[in-house]
Amino acid sequence: xxxxxxxxxxxxxxxxxxxxxxxxxxxxxxxxxxxxxxxxxxxxxxxxxxxxxxxxxxxxxxxxxxxxxxxxxxxxxxxxxxxxxxxxxxxxxxxxxxxxxxxxxxxxxxxxxxxxxxxxxxxxxxxxxxxxxxxxxxxxxxxxxxxxxxxxxxxxxxxxxxxxxxxxxxxxxxxxxxxxxxxxxxxxxxxxxxxxxxxxxxxxxxxxxxxxxxxxxxxxxxxxxxxxxxxxxxxxxxxxxxxxxxxxxxxxxxxxxxxxxxxxxxxxxxxxxxxxxxxxxxxxxxxxxxxxxxxxxxxxxxxxxxxxxxxxxxxxxxxxxxxxxxxxxxxxxxxxxxxxxxxxxxxxxxxxxxxxxxxxxxxxxxxxxxxxxxxxxxxxxxxxxxxxxxxxxxxxxxxxxxxxxxxxxxxxxxxxxxxxxxxxxxxxxxxxxxxxxxxxxxxxxxxxxxxxxxxxxxxxxxxxxxxxxxxxxxxxxxxxxxxxxxxxxxxxxxxxxxxxxxxxxxxxxxxxxxxxxxxxxxxxxxxxxxxxxxxxxxxxxxxxxxxxxxxxxxxxxxxxxxxxxxxxxxxxxxxxxxxxxxxxxxxxxxxxxxxxxxxxxxxxxxxxxxxxxxxxxxxxxxxxxxxxxxxxxxxxxxxxxxxxxxxxxxxxxxxxxxxxxxxxxxxxxxxxxxxxxxxxxxxxxxxxxxxxxxx
Numbered sequence: 001x002x003x004x005x006x007x008x009x010x011x012x013x014x015x016x017x018x019x020x021x022x023x024x025x026x027x028x029x030x031x032x033x034x035x036x037x038x039x040x041x042x043x044x045x046x047x048x049x050x051x052x053x054x055x056x057x058x059x060x061x062x063x064x065x066x067x068x069x070x071x072x073x074x075x076x077x078x079x080x081x082x083x084x085x086x087x088x089x090x091x092x093x094x095x096x097x098x099x100x101x102x103x104x105x106x107x108x109x110x111x112x113x114x115x116x117x118x119x120x121x122x123x124x125x126x127x128x129x130x131x132x133x134x135x136x137x138x139x140x141x142x143x144x145x146x147x148x149x150x151x152x153x154x155x156x157x158x159x160x161x162x163x164x165x166x167x168x169x170x171x172x173x174x175x176x177x178x179x180x181x182x183x184x185x186x187x188x189x190x191x192x193x194x195x196x197x198x199x200x201x202x203x204x205x206x207x208x209x210x211x212x213x214x215x216x217x218x219x220x221x222x223x224x225x226x227x228x229x230x231x232x233x234x235x236x237x238x239x240x241x242x243x244x245x246x247x248x249x250x251x252x253x254x255x256x257x258x259x260x261x262x263x264x265x266x267x268x269x270x271x272x273x274x275x276x277x278x279x280x281x282x283x284x285x286x287x288x289x290x291x292x293x294x295x296x297x298x299x300x301x302x303x304x305x306x307x308x309x310x311x312x313x314x315x316x317x318x319x320x321x322x323x324x325x326x327x328x329x330x331x332x333x334x335x336x337x338x339x340x341x342x343x344x345x346x347x348x349x350x351x352x353x354x355x356x357x358x359x360x361x362x363x364x365x366x367x368x369x370x371x372x373x374x375x376x377x378x379x380x381x382x383x384x385x386x387x388x389x390x391x392x393x394x395x396x397x398x399x400x401x402x403x404x405x406x407x408x409x410x411x412x413x414x415x416x417x418x419x420x421x422x423x424x425x426x427x428x429x430x431x432x433x434x435x436x437x438x439x440x441x442x443x444x445x446x447x448x449x450x451x452x453x454x455x456x457x458x459x460x461x462x463x464x465x466x467x468x469x470x471x472x473x474x475x476x477x478x479x480x481x482x483x484x485x486x487x488x489x490x491x492x493x494x495x496x497x498x499x500x501x502x503x504x505x506x507x508x509x510x511x512x513x514x515x516x517x518x519x520x521x522x523x524x525x526x527x528x529x530x531x532x533x534x535x536x537x538x539x540x541x542x543x544x545x546x547x548x549x550x551x552x553x554x555x556x557x558x559x560x561x562x563x564x565x566x567x568x569x570x571x572x573x574x575x576x577x578x579x580x581x582x583x584x585x586x587x588x589x590x591x592x593x594x595x596x597x598x599x600x601x602x603x604x605x606x607x608x609x610x611x612x613x614x615x616x617x618x619x620x621x622x623x624x625x626x627x628x629x630x631x632x633x634x635x636x637x638x639x640x641x642x643x644x645x646x647x648x649x650x651x652x653x654x655x656x657x658x659x660x661x662x663x664x665x666x667x668x669x670x671x672x673x674x675x676x677x678x679x680x681x682x683x684x685x686x687x688x689x690x691x692x693x694x695x
Contacts, residue, residue: 049400049437049449051078051142051495051509051543057135057162063604063633063648065176065192065682066132067213069093074608075592077507077543077558078142079155080584082662084674085217087224087255088283088317090127092583092662095142096491096511097539097564098154098457100583101520101665103529108154108457110145114161114232114246116292116309120330121353121382121408123152124460126313128250129290131230133174133194134209136162142543143511144455144491146433147402150351150384152457154489161232161246164198164207165691172196172692178682181218181653182271189216190682199690206233217258218677221273221282225254240298247291256283259320260664260671263622270658270675276320281367288313302339305349308332323362323369330355345390347402354381357461375416376423378461383407388435396441400451403434408458412465412480427464429486431456445499455489459519463531485533489515495543504548513539517570520581520617522666535570537581539563552596560588569617579619583665585610585626600637605630615663615672624673627659644693649683 053076064071068091070081080100082092089104098108106125111118119125141156149156164170178190191214198207213226229249236242259274259282276282292309310331317324336349357378363370388402411426437451464480495509518537522530540563547556562584569576580586588611594604609628615621635648653676661676 047398047439047441047447049398049439049451050145050453051493051507051511053077053140053142053507053545055138055140057137060132060135060138063635063650064132065178065190065650066194067192069127069130069132072132072135072138073140073157074606075545075556075558075590076140076142077545077560077588078509078541079140080560080588083676084662085219085676086222086257086674087215087226087252088257093157094584095140095155096513096541097515097537097562097581097584098455100581101531103664107460108152110149110153110156111159112156113159113248114292115244115294115307116246116248116290117332117353119152120460121151121332121355121380122410122460123458124462126288128252128286129228129230129248129288130159131161131209131211131228131248133211134161134196134207134230135159142509143451143493144433144453144489144513145435146406146431146455146457147404147435147453148386148388150386150404150406150433150456151382151408154455154457161207161230164200164205166200167691168201169199170197170688170690170692172686172688174684174686176648176682176684178650179680180215181677181680182216186216187681190214192684196692203236204233207231217256218680219258219271219273219675221256221258221278223254223256225252227251227253242296243293244296245291245293248289250286250288250290252284252286254283254285256281257319260667261673261675262669262671263673266660266673266675267658270678274671280320280364281318282320284315284317286313286315299337299339301341302337302346305334305336305338307334318364318367320364322373323364323367325360325362325369327358328355343391347386347388347390349386351384351386352382355379359465372416372418375414376465377413377415378465379409379411379413380461381409398439398441399437400439401434401436403432405432406430406456410458410461410464410480423480425480427480427482429458431486431488446496447498448494448496450494451492453491453493455491456486457488457519458486459484459531463519463529481531483533484519484531485517487515487517487519487533489513489539491539503550504546507543507545509543511539511541514567515539520666533570534566535568536566538565538567553593554595555591555593557592558588558590562586562588566617574618576617576619579617580614582614582616582619582623583663585613585624587611602635602637604633604635607631616666621670624660624663627657628655629657629659629676630654639693642689642693644686644688646686646688647683648685650681652680652682653678655679 060072068083070083073079073081078096080094092102093106094100095109111125137160139158145153145156174194176192177188179187180189182189193212196209208231211228215224232246234244257277259277290311294307296305313328315326332353334351338347359376361374362372384406386404391399407430409428414423433454433456435453439447439449441447491513493511498506515537517533519531520534522532542561545558564581564584566576566579589609591607596602607630612623612626614623631652632654633650635646637646656679659676660673662674663672
């Protein structure tokens, strides 16, 4: 492990785009002052020809626990985050239907943290290394973006670490304790501690954040233990250059998996774990080191960015059907130039990435490795040159066009020959993606846009190696599932953004999207998932959002209507045409508000409603019932000289709603449901000094 870490330290770095940090933490951000980079071109939201949402520090941190992405992204229309309350699987994130099939982690969406892709070359994302406790902004691009970001870019989430205060040294400590819905018998089922330090001195600024989390979950066999370290440093050696380095370490020694439940059990005893998961000690223990370094320099008519990043990950993963050991190394290089040639804005570059997985599988013997069943090395390499051109034919008109070619090579070396087969092989999947959009500034505060875009999404290595057995064969052959192809999508979108007066923002967008060869879950058997291509699905949606403030009161509302259906299910033995795709609610409403009270007190509220949705392709049986969940948070901030003290209290699921925050789509035994905690509470205190003591 240390050898790998040392190698990483010589190689690492962050493809961070060298943008000036923002310190604005207001809920309603002046649109003409905010710059977004998730479009892979620096522009304000009113000139972006696509649906973009930017969240600031107050939307991410504050009195929130900072454990799961749903805390920050719940108020973004078109984005669904299912908090599985399961550290072994992580949250499921879906953007306009991309990502709903994910059995663990995130798929179909690119996630970038401080310029480092958390999404691997095969399209799968692990959020273990993501640190919300020091996140300063999150930008979300909704809809296909493969022309800019490549494979699996059905949407993009870009996270940036907050800027440190502009003083030589600042520090902040935070402690939170809660009951995780288990009631007053043990108020310390959740314990989270954070320490953050940073500063600015001359041409160098830096920030470091350490997190320790222990959770005895709402359900049985749902314990988790997390240790995180994330650091970022930026150095400006001269007026034209910027060097940025980031480093992250994540250690999950305990992440138990209680499994999904059938409906009768989930209703009668939602705290239960599935017996097979408990008996086989299902879960994972993982450790990851990741980092990078980037160099940005102003050159003639533009800016050059060169960056490199690397990671090392180890995983022990007992499951009901197997015991998996995985060692992963990966990394990449990016070279990009952005500037102006005559009247054209141009962004061009190349991404090169690679991953190598040493995968060993055994039978599960009382929670440990038993008899070997698989030993193979899976490698993925990607090459993705891209070009984006921007033209302003008139003062208020912005035209953007982009294209990208992606070549993804999968290779497996089979070292397990005891079964009499050599399942070694390779597959090369490639595509050219493109984007064309127009934005018209109707006025200085109103913009309308339209675009057409395509996306390209390969199966992940996990999806490819899980080839379903042929009739009469035992599960499961090695090598690749040769019948599983990439999915492709073409999207048409129109929308508008407006700022009304000084204190209200509006967003609206509508889209229709055709997805061919959609990768959908075929079945899940004892935790092993199989996938197939559906011939065609159609995604349609409307997304509305409003944010406003009036004196001490701030509020926002986000509503999403989704209609994702099978046009051709691609299976001659089934007739799912016209059925709703499972795993997505057709109506989702989120309301958020806060009130500042005297003596620096604040009350915050989140109300989330999701309509019922199906759990399988056949739309048979009961779906996931509708649910309305109310959260309430209170805080009180006092400053004593240079020391700020902020105690806080949160009541989650205040009405004690019985609901299922996530489902396992197409679970073959009907065990679809993953219960969420009932009414639960956490409380704590944040103490800051230096810049964090005065802000």
